[in-house]
Amino acid sequence: MSKKNIVILTGAGISQESGIPTFRDSNGLWENHDVKEVATPEGWRQNPELLLRFYNERRALLKAANPNAAHHALKKLEEKYEVNIITQNIDNLHERAGSSNILHLHGELNKVRSVKNPSLIYEASGDIHLGDTAQDGGQLRPHIVWFGEEVPLMEKATELMGAADILIIIGTSMVVHPAAGLIHFAPKGIQIYYIDPKIPSIKTPKNLTFIQEKATIGVTSLVEKLMTEA
Numbered sequence: 001m002s003k004k005n006i007v008i009l010t011g012a013g014i015s016q017e018s019g020i021p022t023f024r025d026s027n028g029l030w031e032n033h034d035v036k037e038v039a040t041p042e043g044w045r046q047n048p049e050l051l052l053r054f055y056n057e058r059r060a061l062l063k064a065a066n067p068n069a070a071h072h073a074l075k076k077l078e079e080k081y082e083v084n085i086i087t088q089n090i091d092n093l094h095e096r097a098g099s100s101n102i103l104h105l106h107g108e109l110n111k112v113r114s115v116k117n118p119s120l121i122y123e124a125s126g127d128i129h130l131g132d133t134a135q136d137g138g139q140l141r142p143h144i145v146w147f148g149e150e151v152p153l154m155e156k157a158t159e160l161m162g163a164a165d166i167l168i169i170i171g172t173s174m175v176v177h178p179a180a181g182l183i184h185f186a187p188k189g190i191q192i193y194y195i196d197p198k199i200p201s202i203k204t205p206k207n208l209t210f211i212q213e214k215a216t217i218g219v220t221s222l223v224e225k226l227m228t229e230a
Contacts, residue, residue, distance in 0.1 A: 004230070005082040007164035008074060009182060013171020013196055014215040015089050018065045040147050048139070049130055055142045056127040059109055062091050070170065070219035071097035077223055080230035084160045088172060088179050090144055103160065105153055105179055107144035114138035118152075154178055161185040167192045168222065171215050174200055193222055 012022035037043045038054045075098040077083045084101045085094055090109040094102045112128055114120040116138030132140045145151050157179075161167070167186045173196075174180045183205075186192065192208040194200060195218035199210065211218040 003080065003082045004165040005084070005163055006077060006166045006168060006226070007160055007186070008083065008085045008168045008170065009161075009172065009179070010085060010087045010089060010094070010170045011172025012089060014068075014070050014219070015065075015091050015093055016171070017068045017070070017214060017216050018091075018093055020062065020065055020089075020091055020093075035147065039144070041149060044141065044146070048141075051142070052128050052130065055109065055144070058090075059124060059127075062109055065091070065093065067093045067097035068216050070215035071099070073220045073223040075099050077226065080227055081166075084164075086157050086160060086182065088176070103153055103157055105145070105151055105157055107142070109142070109144070111143035112140040113143045115141050151178055157182055158185045162187065164190055166190060166226070168219075169194045169196075170219060171196055173198075195219055195222065 012020070016022055033054060037047065038051055044051050071093050074083065074085065074094070078100060083099065084103070085099055086103045086105060087094060088105050090104065090107055092108065092110055110124050112122050112124045114134030114136050116136050117134070120134045120136060120138070121143055122134070122140070128140050130139065134140055161182050162185050164186050167183070167190060169183070169192065172179070174183070183192070189207055192205065193211060194204070194208055195211045195213060195215060197212060197214050199212065204210065211222060213221070
């Protein structure tokens, strides 16, 4: 008998408990910077040096952070389920917790790419500065999908969502598009779990169970339940 397929959509709330700051809880500021300065193509054009420094600092912060109980619990699901994680987060905490199948919708903090060719992608082994270039001579920029840019992996994400037997949404407000629309690609009638301390402002389907807890508590308890049901 084949394993059931669980698709998991994660947002900033799952990483917050590992010490990774979110910007939506601080009036649109991300580490004291206006999001337009550090997360848009316009910010890159106006002050690339500031933006590179900002992401260098974020990488240092990530290096000091560790996966939390929620990340580790999701890995445990792989013992009895097929598991695909679609994350809006740019950190690598799911990878470091050992999860196998992770799709980064908004890019990866530990990678950089050429401004000339988006497919020239490299691991960021250290800080990136103006003048650091790819093989094609293009300036290296963060491998991040900024506000206003297309989300290249959206089609793959909708395919994964459409194959779900169970959907778990963790730590996301479901207001940032296009990721917020992914729930509509899940098969009708499947069981959906939504884990977040705040009740979502979106209209929720009848087949959704809301777990009003922070990720480390809500995810670990749900995983225990699902493991007994498999």
